[in-house]
Amino acid sequence: MEKFKILALALLVTLAFQSCSEDEPPAPENEEEVIDQVTLTFTPDGGGDVVTVVASDPDGEGSAPFETPDITLAASTNYTLGVGFFNTATNESITEEVSAEGAEHMIFYGWTEGLFSDPTGNGNIDVRDDDVNYLDYDSNSLPIGLSTTWTTGTATTGDFRLVLKHQPDLKTAISTVETGESDVDLTFNLIVE
Template structure:
């Protein structure tokens, strides 16, 4: 009788030990390099040589819900040089995500695409479809790869079309050849662009 009790106690101790061990193994580690939560994007086109900046805001009314971003039209002057600054925000936490994207430049890249003919510099239709296509980046990470929070543009003649930007999160994946298909998408926005 005493031997059976000892065996039962040993079996119980063994099961408890395995149970505790499996609980600690099942606990998920703290997530690293999560994609940013962005529900507001501000594009500011500043004309070279003075003039009023043109700011356009895109808002996601339900944050991470199913509703898409609501975008406004961008209206620029023909044959004009602009510097574009892009800012990203999480309004729920009152956080400027732009600072995080800049600080983690080695993990982020903004790709641009547009209707061909809208710009005389850069020409073409952007680097969303082909990574090596021209975009005039002004900001780079510590590996001399573009981040895309600041760019320059020269508009063409009067026209209209699409202007798209895609912010990618590419931790450990960003290279000189990584495309828009690599990593997680933080933001993908398409604006109607009017040049007059």
């Protein structure tokens, strides 16, 4: 009889632990954003033609790469670049989410040296401390990259790359393009004329 009581007590304790663990809410997942369209809007300072380029992923999360049209900018011109991210399948702007979760996101930029007179160099994809003129910052005063400024150089052609990184609990003043997961990694042909 004593054995039966011990066995029954062990069974009750086991059931109690299982029911407690089942009642606990699951840990929130920190999933990558689904982005199938990226819009780059270059607005010249002091007026002039706004240049809008839309990159799209024709099959969403399928194997086809993004289609990235050429970007054509005027030489020796100051531009403000605004970047928009969208999930067209759900008709959702991901831009607001990236901004609201700025402490988890950063856009890194890279380009062919000589495309821009400001910032100079080739961007911060290869070296985090290289110059990029960020205009937006997260709650920790770290750059996000949805808004930046650029001054084109003389007539030339080269690559312009942007990488949106998702860095939850990883973004710091020294985190790099290798930190976290890439939500988007696009390279455009940029023409300065």
